Amino acid sequence: MTTDAYLADCRARLAFDLLSNTWNAVLIWALREGPRRPGELRETIGGISPKVLTQTLRRLEFNGLVKRHAYAEVPPRVEYELTTLGRTLLTPIDTFGAWAFEHGDEVMAAQERHDG
DSSP, rough: OOOOSTTTOHHHHHHHHHHHHHHHHHHHTTTTOOBHHHHHHHHHEEEEHHHHHHHHHHHHHHTTTEEEEEEEEESSSEEEEEEEHHHHTTHHHHHHHHHHHHHHHHHHHHHHHHHH
């Protein structure tokens, strides 16, 4: 692997790809305090369809960031939680969020100037 962030096989690009999907970062952040059921995640997040939630959780599980726990109960119960690897993304996500809080108005003003 190379360290050139613009090449397809670069680890930095892999990380950027993981965080570029809006729902990935939102779900990781929503799971920061511990295991959650899908219904709890939908309530907490808002604006995410059940289908997109399921797709995103599967993608995060595929990438080793989330672990799925299925319990043999009636009715069936499933919970998701961050893996140790998934927890390593909390600091970068928090940093991006802080940046957005600090500079979001400037970005939106630039967008309005561009559209206007």
